[in-house]
Amino acid sequence: MIGATIGAGIGRLDGVHGLVIDALESVRLVTANGDIVEASKTKNPELFWGIRGAGANFGIITSATYKMHKNMGDIISFDLIYEPEKNVTLFNTIANMYLPPGLTVETIMAYNETTAKPTIIISSTYAGGSEAEARRWMQPLLRLNPWYTDIKPIPWKKMSTDTTLGLDKEVCANSQVYDVYGVNLRRHDAATWVKTFNKLAKFFEEQPEARPSVVVLETWPNQAVMSYPDSSTAYPWRDATTYVMIQMRWDAPGNPVETVADAMGRELRDDYAKTSGYNGLTVYVNYAHGDETIEQIYGRNKLPRLAQLKKKWDPSSIFGFHNPLPTSYP
Ligand SMILES: Cc1cc2nc3c(=O)[nH]c(=O)nc-3n(C[C@H](O)[C@H](O)[C@H](O)COP(=O)(O)OP(=O)(O)OC[C@H]3O[C@@H](n4cnc5c(N)ncnc54)[C@H](O)[C@@H]3O)c2cc1C
Structure with missing residues (x-):
């Protein structure tokens, strides 16, 4: 569930409820230097912003809290x-x-x-x-x-x-x-x-x-x-x-x-x-193959802010296996 969430979490209820990241309320993660931190709209909000779309880049998420939607029946x-x-x-x-x-x-x-x-x-x-x-x-x-x-x-x-x-x-x-x-x-x-x-x-x-x-x-x-x-x-x-x-x-x-x-x-x-x-x-x-540019994956106008976050939370690119962000942009 976390793997799908941190890219965005797309699916058949997008039109009704939004993306899975839109229902995400907070996460706890282990950072590159071993700290355990919380990220939400009130705690480390900038990191929380980056996790919702580029979340494989900043640490290992060990727990997440979601807002639940009403059961829509059949x-x-x-x-x-x-x-x-x-x-x-x-x-x-x-x-x-x-x-x-x-x-x-x-x-x-x-x-x-x-x-x-x-x-x-x-x-x-x-x-x-x-x-x-x-x-x-x-x-x-x-x-x-x-x-x-x-x-x-x-x-x-x-x-x-x-x-x-x-x-x-x-x-x-x-x-x-x-x-x-x-x-x-x-x-x-x-x-x-x-x-x-x-x-x-x-x-x-x-x-x-x-x-x-x-x-x-x-x-x-x-x-x-x-x-x-x-x-x-x-x-x-x-x-x-x-x-x-x-x-x-x-x-x-x-x-x-x-x-x-x-x-x-x-x-x-x-x-x-x-x-x-x-x-x-x-x-x-x-859904990326791995041969795309970072602009094609993360969008040119999101990259300066994402690169700053990468520099702050993972400067040595320890979390660099899955479509890694750079530490500076452009
Ligand atoms: C057939 C198919 C159908 C799919 N359908 C959908 C769909 O309907 N909607 C959708 O949104 N996606 C879909 N996906 C894509 C899916 O979101 C990704 O494959 C996602 O990476 C799966 O998560 P995982 O944890 O299994 O991945 P993994 O391969 O285990 O992880 C992928 C990357 O995510 C990171 N990661 C995983 N867990 C954590 C964690 N706890 N903390 C930090 N980083 C982590 C790691 O960097 C890892 O390299 C589909 C994929 C396939 C192959």
Whole structure:
């Protein structure tokens, strides 16, 4: 939980509750010189600001306190599968769809072993309303007649395991190499989604060993995320509306498919970055591959303040394993 929180903590309730860092009230951490300190809005507030977006840089967090939200009851889950031929219509529909705070659309481009074709899975959730209301918001996607449809209420606490066709276990399969590339979008360019789908389909055809690879586009509405000022935390990408996670996967380290899969991951990421609505590549720190610049991860205007914090709390860069901050900037 802490690992996900300190990057920002994005998820299906972003539109309703904000980021996980927005619910964080305080942390206790062991600093580089062995001190135990508290950070919150009243104790070491500057450090608390930096932890919320760049928290792997300043110490080991040993405990954290969160503000709890009211239980929203069941959520409505939609698992839909579309034929590959519908990709243009589907991506144009998603690009033009209004998402109220409780509705999320996760688009997964994958290889379907049963049909031996690339396919598109939509995993949507609706929180805070009835199934009838959810179906009304989902009409643009339901109207496209998916060839597989599973719509059901599920308890909120099963949101991560029982949505997306219950594929949670597959995602965490043992003995798989995960080569992850991330990119943020604040603009949805359907033509780019079509282009990447076609590239991926060709890739699946030519590289059977990399068929577990998937492109996941998490379109999480951000109304509650945007209700917090950008200056309130170090996290720089509150205006992102889709987080793209390109997961190039194969079954063993050293497999020759690695070089070509790695190149494909970078190429797809570049395609999305060009039409992302940002000035080139930006990435959520927890989805970063490791080859991005610090500006692409932490945002140019947050870096001077973050570098000062790094200099104060970890001048020797002991906590420098995960996308480390510099001790001076620029
Ligand atoms: C399939 C998949 C799905 C994901 N889905 C989401 C999602 O929905 N939302 C989301 O926000 N993220 C998501 N992530 C990203 C996730 O947030 C990161 O992978 C995160 O690093 C996981 O935390 P961890 O503690 O397991 O990581 P680790 O790999 O253990 O840690 C990552 C880094 O965080 C730092 N760290 C970890 N714990 C602490 C601590 N206690 N104190 C200080 N630093 C610490 C360390 O520097 C470490 O190098 C997903 C990742 C994958 C692979």
